[in-house]
Amino acid sequence: MKEARAINRKKDLLGDIIFLVVVVVISTVLLIIFPERRFRVFTVSREFFIEMITILPAVMILMGLFAEFVPxxxxxxxxxxxxxxxxILLAIVFGALPTGPLYIAFPMAAGLLKKGASITCIIVFLSAWACIKIPQELVELQFLGFKFMGLRLALTIISVIFMxxxxEKIIGKTKRKEPIKP
Amino acid sequence: MGRTTLIVNGLAVLCLIFAFVKDRKKAKRSVFKALMAFLRMLPVIIGIVIFIGILLGFVSKEVIERIVGVQGGFIGVVLVGLFGAVLHIPSLIAFPLAASLLKSGATVTSVAVFITTLTMIGFVTLPLEIRELGRKMALLRNGISFIIALIIGVIMGLVL
Known part of the structure; x- marks a missing residue:
C-alpha cells in the first residue's frame, strides 16, 4: 500500500512537470507569434503570482501544523x-481542520464505519474534509471575496448534512455486509 | 497586500509560535512538511499562473462568455461541473483559476459549480474510495454531490 502510494506520488510529480513544460512551451510559442500580447499576459501572470505566493506558504504552514498536532x-x-x-457537528469540525488530502480521509472513514459511526456522520465527515477545509476557505476568500465564499460555505454545509x-436513508442504518478490504 | 493575506499570515505566525512553545520537535516537523508540500506544489502553481496569463491575454471575453458565461446556459454549467469532477488539481490552485474566469465573463453559477465539483468529487480518487467504503456509498456520495453542486451553483447565481 505504501509502495503503491509512493509510485503514485512519483507519477503525480511527473504529470505536474509535464503540465508545466507543456504550458511553458505553448506560451512561449504564442508570445513569439503575438508579441503585442506579451504585456497583458505578463501583467496578469505577475498579479496572480504575487497573490498566490503571499498566501500559500502560510496556508501550507497551517496545514502542516494541524496534520502533525491533530492525529x-x-x-x-x-x-x-x-x-x-x-x-454531525464534530464531523464538520474535524473535516474542516486543515489536515491533508482527501485520500487520507478514506481509510479514516472506513475505520469510523467499523467503529459503528452512523453513515450520515461518515458522509458529512468525508464531504466536509473534501470541501469545507479552513485553508481552502481562506484562499477562496482571498480570490473570490467574502460574499462568494460565505454563501458557498453556508450552502455547502446545509447540503452536505442533507446528503x-x-x-443513510438509501443504504439503511445496517452496516454493510461486504468486507471492507478485498 | 490585501486584508485576507495579512490575516492568514498572522494566523500562521500565531499558530507557529504556539506550536513551538508546545512541542518543538513536532513544530519543526510540520514546518518541514509544509515546506516540502509547498515545493511539491510549485510546478503546478507556476504552470497555472502562466496558464491564467495566457487565458486572459489571448482568449477574448466573448469566447469565455459563450462557454461558461450567460450564453453557455445550463449545458455550459453541466460541462463545467463535469470538468471540475474529472480534473485533479489542488483546490488551493483552483481558486485563482476560478477568479480569473469570473473576471473574464464567466457566470457566478459556472464558477461555483466548478469549485464545488472540483473539491467534493474525486474522479481520480474514486477507485480508492470504492475500495475503502464500498461501491454503493462511494458512487452515491459522488453522484449526489454532483447534483448538489449544480443546485448550489444555481442558488449562488440567483443570489449574487
Missing part, C-alpha cells in the same frame, strides 16, 4: 464515540 487516530476515536447532532441523511 487521525484521535479524530477517529472522538468521532466514533459521538452520535446524533453532536456527531448524509439521504444516503
Amino acid at each position: 487521525g487516530k484521535l479524530v477517529v476515536k472522538l468521532l466514533g464515540k459521538s452520535a446524533g447532532l453532536k456527531g 448524509g441523511f439521504l444516503i
